[in-house]
Amino acid sequence: MALLEVQGLSKRFGGFVALDGIDLAVAEGERIGLIGPNGSGKSTLVNCICGTLVNETGTVHFDGAAVDGLLTHERTRRGMARSFQLPRPFVTLTVAENLRVPMLYAVNARPGTKLTDAEIDARCAELLSLVALGDKAEQHPRDLTQVEMRKLELARAMAAGPKLLIADESMAGLSQSEVDDIVNLLIALNERGITIIMIEHIMRAVMKFSQRLVVLVSGKKIADGKPDVVIRDPEVEKAYLGQ
Amino acid sequence: MQTRVFLLIAIVAAAAVFFAARLISNDYVFFAGYTVLQFVVLATAWNILGGYTGYVNFGSAAFFALGAYSTVALHKFSPQVYRRWVDDMPDWFSSSVHSVIDPVVQALFPLSIPTLIVIGGIISAIVGLGTGYLTLRLRGAFFAIATLALAVVLQTFIVNWDYVGGSRGAYIIRPNELEVEPWLLSTWTAVKGLLPAWLASTTPISYIQYLFLLMLVLVVIALTVARGIERSQLGYGFATIRDDELAAEASGVPTLKLKLIATTLSGALMGMAGAPFPYYIGYLQPSSAFGLEYAVNSIAMPMIGGTTSWAGPLIGAILLGSLQQYVTVTISSSVNVLIVGLLLIVFVIIAPSGIIGLVQGWLRRAQAGQGGK
Amino acid sequence: MGVSFDLLINALIAGILLGGFYAAVTIGVSISFGILDIVNIAHPAFIILGSYIAYIVNARLGLDPILTSIVMLPVFYVLGAGIYQVYYEAFEKRGQESLRGLSFFFGLLFVTEVMLILVFGVDYRYVEAWYIGPSWHLGVMDFPLRMLVPCLAALALFGALQLFLSTTFIGRAISAVAQDQLALQLMGASPTRIKRIAFGISIATTAVAGALLIIIQPVEPSVGREYIGRVFAICVLGGLGSLPGTVIGAMLLGILESFTSTFYGPSWAPAVAFGVLLLTLAFRPAGLFGR
Numbered sequence: 001m002a003l004l005e006v007q008g009l010s011k012r013f014g015g016f017v018a019l020d021g022i023d024l025a026v027a028e029g030e031r032i033g034l035i036g037p038n039g040s041g042k043s044t045l046v047n048c049i050c051g052t053l054v055n056e057t058g059t060v061h062f063d064g065a066a067v068d069g070l071l072t073h074e075r076t077r078r079g080m081a082r083s084f085q086l087p088r089p090f091v092t093l094t095v096a097e098n099l100r101v102p103m104l105y106a107v108n109a110r111p112g113t114k115l116t117d118a119e120i121d122a123r124c125a126e127l128l129s130l131v132a133l134g135d136k137a138e139q140h141p142r143d144l145t146q147v148e149m150r151k152l153e154l155a156r157a158m159a160a161g162p163k164l165l166i167a168d169e170s171m172a173g174l175s176q177s178e179v180d181d182i183v184n185l186l187i188a189l190n191e192r193g194i195t196i197i198m199i200e201h202i203m204r205a206v207m208k209f210s211q212r213l214v215v216l217v218s219g220k221k222i223a224d225g226k227p228d229v230v231i232r233d234p235e236v237e238k239a240y241l242g243q
Numbered sequence: 244m245q246t247r248v249f250l251l252i253a254i255v256a257a258a259a260v261f262f263a264a265r266l267i268s269n270d271y272v273f274f275a276g277y278t279v280l281q282f283v284v285l286a287t288a289w290n291i292l293g294g295y296t297g298y299v300n301f302g303s304a305a306f307f308a309l310g311a312y313s314t315v316a317l318h319k320f321s322p323q324v325y326r327r328w329v330d331d332m333p334d335w336f337s338s339s340v341h342s343v344i345d346p347v348v349q350a351l352f353p354l355s356i357p358t359l360i361v362i363g364g365i366i367s368a369i370v371g372l373g374t375g376y377l378t379l380r381l382r383g384a385f386f387a388i389a390t391l392a393l394a395v396v397l398q399t400f401i402v403n404w405d406y407v408g409g410s411r412g413a414y415i416i417r418p419n420e421l422e423v424e425p426w427l428l429s430t431w432t433a434v435k436g437l438l439p440a441w442l443a444s445t446t447p448i449s450y451i452q453y454l455f456l457l458m459l460v461l462v463v464i465a466l467t468v469a470r471g472i473e474r475s476q477l478g479y480g481f482a483t484i485r486d487d488e489l490a491a492e493a494s495g496v497p498t499l500k501l502k503l504i505a506t507t508l509s510g511a512l513m514g515m516a517g518a519p520f521p522y523y524i525g526y527l528q529p530s531s532a533f534g535l536e537y538a539v540n541s542i543a544m545p546m547i548g549g550t551t552s553w554a555g556p557l558i559g560a561i562l563l564g565s566l567q568q569y570v571t572v573t574i575s576s577s578v579n580v581l582i583v584g585l586l587l588i589v590f591v592i593i594a595p596s597g598i599i600g601l602v603q604g605w606l607r608r609a610q611a612g613q614g615g616k
Numbered sequence: 617m618g619v620s621f622d623l624l625i626n627a628l629i630a631g632i633l634l635g636g637f638y639a640a641v642t643i644g645v646s647i648s649f650g651i652l653d654i655v656n657i658a659h660p661a662f663i664i665l666g667s668y669i670a671y672i673v674n675a676r677l678g679l680d681p682i683l684t685s686i687v688m689l690p691v692f693y694v695l696g697a698g699i700y701q702v703y704y705e706a707f708e709k710r711g712q713e714s715l716r717g718l719s720f721f722f723g724l725l726f727v728t729e730v731m732l733i734l735v736f737g738v739d740y741r742y743v744e745a746w747y748i749g750p751s752w753h754l755g756v757m758d759f760p761l762r763m764l765v766p767c768l769a770a771l772a773l774f775g776a777l778q779l780f781l782s783t784t785f786i787g788r789a790i791s792a793v794a795q796d797q798l799a800l801q802l803m804g805a806s807p808t809r810i811k812r813i814a815f816g817i818s819i820a821t822t823a824v825a826g827a828l829l830i831i832i833q834p835v836e837p838s839v840g841r842e843y844i845g846r847v848f849a850i851c852v853l854g855g856l857g858s859l860p861g862t863v864i865g866a867m868l869l870g871i872l873e874s875f876t877s878t879f880y881g882p883s884w885a886p887a888v889a890f891g892v893l894l895l896t897l898a899f900r901p902a903g904l905f906g907r
Contacts, residue, residue, distance in 0.1 A: 088490040106495025392845030396890040584726035
């Protein structure tokens with residue numbers, strides 16, 4: 001059974017149809033790449049899946065249960081986590097405290113889970129070293145570079161202990177080696193058992209990461225399959241070349 | 244420092260303030276001090292919702308006045324009034340009511356001020372919760388506007404409600420004797436016996452000193468609650484709402500629930516601050532209960548003192564409160580509000596982190612200077 | 617029902633005329649809040665300022681208040697532009713609009729009100745004009761000119777503004793700035809400049825609204841506070857960013873208040889706006905015509 005099941009999801013803004021009947025099934029442990037031109041609705045789809053936006057039609061099933069109508073924080077507690085395209089750190093908290101928040105509010109809210117302070121500190125340290133921010137634990141987000149903020153963004157999403165992680169354009173503006181870092185990080189996370197949907201424009205990263213590629217154009221899904229097949233699909237080529 | 248320790252220190256500090264004030268044999272200290280203490284509570288209460296959570300409440304006067312008017316309403320609900328109401332009912336009903344309720348009413352009323360404070364707090368908390376529930380799911384701006392409109396509407400209701408005096412106002416005559424709980428009285432007697440003679444002055448506690456003492460207790464409660472929140476998980480939650488509500492939700496923070504908690508706490512504290520006010524002022528009119536100064540000061544004091552810590556509202560209230568006492572007496576009360584308004588504008592533009600922020604900045608630069616040598 | 621038709625129809629007319637005036641009061645906020653997303657709760661303070669200026673000119677020189685307000689339009693525009701500049705430098709640029717911006721305008725509201733008290737005192741002031749007093753009768757219907765003239769002036773203001781926003785380049789840029797700042801920059805228009813112009817216009821409308829206010833009712837400094845609730849209630853009811861929605865929302869509120877006043881007494885009128893605001897926020901936050 002799929003971990004995430006989106007069926008017939010549509011979203012309008014006034015007269016503008018941002019998403020038109022999207023179907024998407026993500027199996028546990030998969031690595032999905034989601035691509036599409038600017039404005040095709042990728043972030044809108046993420047927002048609807050996570051509950052930040054409310055879709056007009058369609059359903060979202062996660063981990064066997066319908067999550068329509070649930071607020072974002074409830075979905076996070078159930079195991080969905082996302083990073084934001086433009087990093088949104090908690091600026092008055094330190095880097096380490098940024099990671100404590102999801103642990104206190106998402107992980108600890110799950111029935112049967114109650115991390116002690118010591119465990120929280122340990123996990124924070126571990127996550128920070130995973131994204132190479134260990135020495136910046138006591139600093140504030142305003143002291144971080146762009147790259148470091150993106151890593152913090154990912155680390156914070158991971159701190160929520162998710163089953164599904166949606167990484168929204170975490171690599172924009174990064175250098176080649178930095179992109180590789182993040183891709184390797186995400187693959188490592190996936191090997192730990194986290195299902196990941198990666199939204200990206202950097203094709204190199206997408207091709208390296210994805211086991212399956214989904215293409216969104218103007219609010220419609222036009223392709224969904226193995227990356228090397230999808231990339232040669234004439235519709236997909238047209239969507240990208242036509243830009 | 245644990246919150247328990249803080250509470251202890253606060254109680255000791257409050258006791259010290261009280262005894263020091265008693266040494267000055269001038270009741271004016273208590274009158275002026277009461278106002279300043281009241282502002283400490285209001286500013287701290289406002290800051291829980293405004294500074295910690297980032298939601299601006301323009302209607303502090305509404306919650307304050309709710310506390311004040313619930314006191315007025317209950318004060319007027321004397322056994323005679325109650326008896327008149329019941330006698331108006333059909334005989335078969337009133338006789339059974341009399342036998343059951345009469346002794347209860349006799350025992351309870353007139354309610355002591357601490358009880359009134361609790362009731363005022365509860366009523367304000369409920370209204371805060373209600374307003375919050377209707378508007379907090381939307382943007383902070385809508386909540387702010389709603390609180391402003393709330394103040395106007397509540398004032399309209401009170402002005403139209405003759406039972407509490409309407410626009411004519413209500414007289415609250417202070418009882419001749421201090422309605423102090425027996426256990427409080429015996430504690431006081433015991434404490435007095437332990438103190439050196441010069442401290443345990445034999446002058447009895449006048450009514451205004453009693454009100455001052457009650458307000459001191461409220462200050463201790465408010466500051467302890469504020470500081471307790473700051474160090475707790477709740478405090479983290481509030482901070483994330485203030486910093487980025489969307490990211491907070493995505494991180495699992497139940498933002499609506501926390502906002503409602505903040506609103507309810509804030510409203511409750513403001514209502515508690517308002518409950519003794521009718522006894523303090525003796526004659527309560529809607530225009531004074533809903534006055535300008537409550538709204539401006541509840542915002543100006545934390546913003547000028549510093550919104551990120553419990554100490555900010557305290558500093559702001561003491562500084563601005565004392566300044567205002569001085570200006571009101573020497574110049575006029577309108578100029579008073581003008582100065583506060585101007586200070587608010589200036590600080591908000593130039594020193595957004597308030598006095599605490601300025602001090603922290605100086606300290607940081609001083610440390611950096613020393614480290615560089 | 618023992619309600620006379622006369623009473624009903626005249627309450628309705630009074631409501632519509634009042635609504636027209638409320639539209640003038642709210643149009644500025646429709647721009648600053650609906651389009652620019654700036655919560656200027658000091659808006660009513662500027663209206664009162666406009667009222668007092670109309671009062672002084674009327675008392676000293678006998679000039680018609682509406683004429684005065686037209687002369688004052690550029691002055692208020694400059695004032696608005698200046699305030700926006702301060703707001704932008706201090707808050708918008710730093711990304712701290714919400715708490716500090718609100719406090720800033722709140723401070724402005726108070727300072728304005730208190731300065732007016734200090735200068736003019738708390739007595740009610742009023743103006744005199746040939747149309748204050750007489751009524752135009754049409755059968756059983758009464759049209760008090762002191763309400764009719766402001767209503768017509770308000771509709772004229774609305775018409776002019778709507779025309780400006782839909783036909784001129786700057787006007788359309790203002791409508792666009794709410795939706796897509798980037799596109800605006802690509803077009804070569806500076807969003808900051810456009811917003812400054814828009815805010816200036818928003819405050820300029822208060823000059824007119826203030827003159828109309830003091831025609832309709834006597835004014836004293838704290839009158840502004842009653843209008844904060846009304847103004848935002850209308851904005852929300854009509855739907856943010858929709859100027860025609862604002863006019864309709866204003867009419868609805870005017871009628872509701874008029875009926876409340878007539879059948880329950882005038883002291884309940886301020887509560888109507890709040891009730892409307894709360895209900896709208898609770899059930900249809902996008903308003904009747906909102907985006």
